[in-house]
Amino acid sequence: MARGNTRQRIQDVALELFAEQGYEKTSLREIAERLDVTKAALYYHFKTKEDILIGLFQDLTRPMDELIAWGQTQPRTLETRQEALRRYQRALLDAAPLYRFMQENQATVRELSIGLTFKERMLEVTELVQEPDFAMADRVRCVSAIFTLHAGTFFMQNVEGDLEEKHEAVLEVALDLLAQAHHAP
Template sequence: MARGNTRQRIQDVALELFAEQGYEKTSLREISERLEVTKAALYYHFKTKEEILISLFRDLTRPIDELIAWAGEQPRTLETKQEILRRYHVALTGAAPLFRFMQENQATVRDLSIGETFKERMVTLTRLIQEPDFAMADRVRCISALFTMHAGMFFMQHVDGDPEEKRDAVLEVAVDLVTRAHQGPARG
C-alpha cells in the first residue's frame, strides 16, 4: 500500500478486495478484517462500500479533472491534443487499479453515480481532442485514441513484454490516431 493515512489504507484495501472478489461480494466486515480494525473504526471513515468507492473515484481521478480544466484553457492545436493524451496516459497509469476495477465491474459502476461522472469526463475529453468539422472517420480516430488507452491498460496486461514498453506503445498508437485525424483530407 503506497498511500499512508487510514482513509487511504481503507480505500486501498477495499479496492484490492473489490478486484479480488467483486464489489457485490465484498462486505464492510471483510474490509475491516483485512485492515485488522473494528467495523466501528471503519464506519468512522466510511458508512458504506459505495462511499468508499466514490471517494476512491474522486481521489484517483482528480488528475483527470485537472487535465480537463487545463485543456479547456489551451489553444486547440494538434500539439495541445497530443499533450492531452500524454497527460491522460499519466492519469490512467496512476489510477490503473481503479480503472481495471471499473472495466471488470461495468454493471456496478453504471448503477453508481461515478458511472455517469466518468461518462461525462469521457465525452468532454473526446470533444477536447477532435474538431466538429472533422470527417466522420477522423472523429472516430479521436474517440478511438481514448479507448485505445483504456483497452490497452486492461488488455495489455495479458501480453508478454515489459510493462513500460507496453504503456509507451499504447500511448504511441493513441497519439498517432489523433495526429492522423488532424492530418485528414480537409486539413491536409
C-alpha cells in the first residue's frame, strides 16, 4: 500500500475489497480481517462503510477541488483551459481506483451523498474549459475533451502499448479538441 497511516490503509484496503466483491457485499468485518486489526480498531476511524467511502472520496478528489479553485482565478484563455486539462488528467490518474469504483458501482454512488457532489464537481470542471458564448459544436468539443481524458484513463488500459505513451496520446487528443473549440477574441 502506497499510503502509510492507519486511516489511509483502511481506505486503501476497503477500496480493494469494494472493487473485488462489490460495495454491498463487503463488510466492515472483512475489511478489518484483511487489515489484520480488530473491528474496534476500524470503528475508531470509521463507523460505517459509507464513512470510509466518503473519506476516500474527499482525499482522492482534493486535487479536483484544487483544480476548480485554481481555474476560477485564472484568465479565460486557451492556455488556461489547456493547463486545466493537464491538471485534470493528473487528478484522474491519481484517483483512478476511486473512479473505477464509481463507474462499477453507479447505483450505490447515486444513493450516497458523494454522487451529487461528484456531479457538481464535473459540471464545474467542464465550465473551466469552455465559454458560454461558444457555438454548440465547440461546447461539445470542450466537454468531449474532458470525457476523452475519462475514456483514456479507464479504457486505454485494454489497448496494447506503453502506459506513458497512451496517457500522452490521450492528452494530445483532448488538447486538440480544446484547440478546435477555441475562438480568438
